[in-house]
Amino acid sequence: MTGQPPATGDRARAAGPPRPWAAGVCDGAHAAGVTDVVYVPDNPLSFILREFEARRRDVRLILATREEEAFGIAAGLYLGGRRPAVMLQSSGLGNSVNALGTLVVPYEIPMLIVVSMRGGETEWNPVQAPMGSAVRPIFDAIGIPHVTAPDAAVSDTVREAGAAAFATRIPHAVLLPRRLTAS
Amino acid sequence: MTRLDATRVIVEACPDAAIVASLGHPAYDLFAAADRPRNFYTWGSMGVASSIGLGIALARPDARVVVLDGDGSLLMNLGSLATVGMLQPPNLTIVVMDNELYATTGGQPTATAAGADLAAAARAMRIEESVTVRTEAELTARLRARLTPRAPAVIVAKVGESHPTVKPPLDYVGIKQRFMAALGCPEC
Numbered sequence: 001m002t003g004q005p006p007a008t009g010d011r012a013r014a015a016g017p018p019r020p021w022a023a024g025v026c027d028g029a030h031a032a033g034v035t036d037v038v039y040v041p042d043n044p045l046s047f048i049l050r051e052f053e054a055r056r057r058d059v060r061l062i063l064a065t066r067e068e069e070a071f072g073i074a075a076g077l078y079l080g081g082r083r084p085a086v087m088l089q090s091s092g093l094g095n096s097v098n099a100l101g102t103l104v105v106p107y108e109i110p111m112l113i114v115v116s117m118r119g120g121e122t123e124w125n126p127v128q129a130p131m132g133s134a135v136r137p138i139f140d141a142i143g144i145p146h147v148t149a150p151d152a153a154v155s156d157t158v159r160e161a162g163a164a165a166f167a168t169r170i171p172h173a174v175l176l177p178r179r180l181t182a183s
Numbered sequence: 184m185t186r187l188d189a190t191r192v193i194v195e196a197c198p199d200a201a202i203v204a205s206l207g208h209p210a211y212d213l214f215a216a217a218d219r220p221r222n223f224y225t226w227g228s229m230g231v232a233s234s235i236g237l238g239i240a241l242a243r244p245d246a247r248v249v250v251l252d253g254d255g256s257l258l259m260n261l262g263s264l265a266t267v268g269m270l271q272p273p274n275l276t277i278v279v280m281d282n283e284l285y286a287t288t289g290g291q292p293t294a295t296a297a298g299a300d301l302a303a304a305a306r307a308m309r310i311e312e313s314v315t316v317r318t319e320a321e322l323t324a325r326l327r328a329r330l331t332p333r334a335p336a337v338i339v340a341k342v343g344e345s346h347p348t349v350k351p352p353l354d355y356v357g358i359k360q361r362f363m364a365a366l367g368c369p370e371c
Contacts, residue, residue: 004269036241062241063269064234065262072231073266076203076238079223079359080246081368084238102227103235107355169370 007039007049007061019047021180024154025114026051029059031155032162034085034112036060036077038070042089044116044181049087067092071099075109083166085112090119090135090175091128101142104171112162113144113173122178139173146173149180184319186280187345190216192319193249193278196326200247200276201239201366205232207287209251209280211347220365224351224358230259233277237267239366240275240335246366247274247332254281254295254339261304267335268309275335276326277305281315282342290344305337312336 025048029037037052037059039045052059064070067088074084088096093115103109118125119132139146145164149157158174165172190212193202203223204210209232210224223239225232236250257263257279267275283296295301305313312334316322325338351358363370 038238060241063266065265066260068228068231069234069260069263069266072228072234072260072263073238073241075231076235076240077242078238079235079363079368080239080242080366081363082238082242099228099231103225103231106226107359109359 004063007053007063008046018051019183021154021183022047023051025158026056028155028158029085029112029162030056031159032112033083033166034059034162035082036062036084037087038062038064038074038084039087040064040067040070040092042116044176045087067096068099071096071104074111075103078109078111085114085162087114089116091131093135093138094131097138097142100144105143108169110165110169111171112165113171114158115173115175116181117175117177120178122182135175144171144173146175148175148177151180184317184340184342185345186282186342187212187215188319189280189322189340189342190251192322193251193326194219196323197247197249200249202249202251203232203236203239204251205253205256208347209253211350212345213251214351215347215349218351220361223362226353226355230256232256233260233263236275236277237263237272240272241270243366244274248276250277252277252279254279254283254301255285255293257301258294264305264308264310264337272335273332276329277337279337279339280342281339282344284344286344302337302339310335310337315339315341317341
């Protein structure tokens with residue numbers, strides 16, 4: 001028996017109309033061939049998870065307790081022949097760097113990475129600012145290409161990043177800025 | 184029972200299993216016991232071996248997956264036990280080579296030396312088939328009982344240090360490609 005609760009939970013299911021950007025992330029990941037999403041949730045990501053639960057039930061959603069664990073599970077899924085994505089908040093990238101730098105990158109284990117960004121001009125909680133600022137330099141330092149999702153055509157950006165990851169065996173990240181996820 | 188003794192028991196009892204080894208001494212001992220294509224040696228990512236094994240077990244329910252973890256490593260990622268307990272993959276066996284030491288880094292004691300009980304932690308996270316073994320006979324019996332598993336298990340093997348003298352190659356991509364081909368999902 002798998003005891004995993006629904007990915008979005010009652011609160012997110014009740015939280016208003018669908019977000020077009022969230023549908024775009026879901027569709028783009030699906031179009032890139034993603035079979036499994038390993039996640040540590042935050043509020044914006046819950047809208048993406050809701051899209052998968054509503055429209056892409058062939059994609060398995062796997063809850064991890066911590067982001068480094070999520071990257072380990074995703075690596076194992078790839079070794080077993082699946083095409084994984086990891087979805088996390090920018091704060092959680094700090095929990096993940098060793099697994100990325102010593103497993104995912106050197107073993108060339110591809111995956112789509114979707115980062116819900118904190119920090120920036122509209123951030124209400126200043127503790128989120130340092131990790132928010134560190135996301136791009138961290139990805140640059142360990143050799144993971146990244147792109148910031150545009151206001152429109154999010155699906156294309158995500159699909160291209162995922163397709164590039166699985167074609168090159170280098171993980172690719174899409175950053176979701178707050179101006180997008182607040183819309 | 185040294186860690187190398189326990190590793191040999193596992194390789195013999197589970198000849199077809201995909202085996203994921205935690206970095207350092209557990210990986211060195213697996214290489215010394217048998218350099219099989221279905222071995223996945225990690226060279227970093229301390230703590231993550233059980234998570235890699237979980238991912239393989241979920242991807243390949245037809246395959247038997249064994250993780251050779253360390254006590255220090257599993258203590259870094261105890262949340263992994265909660266995830267395994269939640270998902271209940273029957274084909275996953277996590278063997279914790281518990282020497283109560285950070286052996287690879289110089290032999291400093293871990294929390295299990297002070298009595299931390301990883302099998303009890305696993306049972307508390309709903310991995311109910313979790314036990315501590317101290318002899319090769321006990322370990323063999325536990326592994327044989329899992330030939331047709333119905334639930335995941337954690338086997339904490341109390342082991343002595345075996346002082347490895349050989350190491351697998353630093354060929355990360357080669358390790359991955361050989362492993363995936365042996366599992367029937369080649370990359371190319």
